[in-house]
Amino acid sequence: MKKRRSSISMARSYSESGEYWDRHDLNAVWDKTRKMKFEVVAEREALPIYPVEKKDLSEKIQSLARKQGVFSNALLNPWLEQKKIKEQRATRVGRKL
Numbered sequence: 392m393k394k395r396r397s398s399i400s401m402a403r404s405y406s407e408s409g410e411y412w413d414r415h416d417l418n419a420v421w422d423k424t425r426k427m428k429f430e431v432v433a434e435r436e437a438l439p440i441y442p443v444e445k446k447d448l449s450e451k452i453q454s455l456a457r458k459q460g461v462f463s464n465a466l467l468n469p470w471l472e473q474k475k476i477k478e479q480r481a482t483r484v485g486r487k488l
Contacts, residue, residue, distance in 0.1 A: 399423050441467060 399420050400411035417424075441464065443449040456463045 440464065 400408050400415075402408035402411055443452070452463050452466060456466050459466070
């Protein structure tokens with residue numbers, strides 16, 4: 392905060408404002424408030440929740456997911472499931488021989 396921006400707390404910094412609101416209840420000063428309109432722009436950013444040793448591989452997975460409009464795990468789960476099914480089939484075929 393450059394100047395006093397809060398007419399209620401008279402704070403000159405975010406720290407002072409935080410200290411004020413730590414000690415005071417908004418209900419006590421509700422009549423001093425006014426309606427405000429503002430827009431919040433929130434961009435979704437999903438961090439990978441899977442361990443991948445190579446950063447470039449992780450970035451490729453995230454890029455593919457973004458292109459498809461899904462989270463990375465939405466791509467990985469079916470891929471891993473397909474891989475596991477193939478391995479199980481191969482193991483069963485190998486045992487029968």
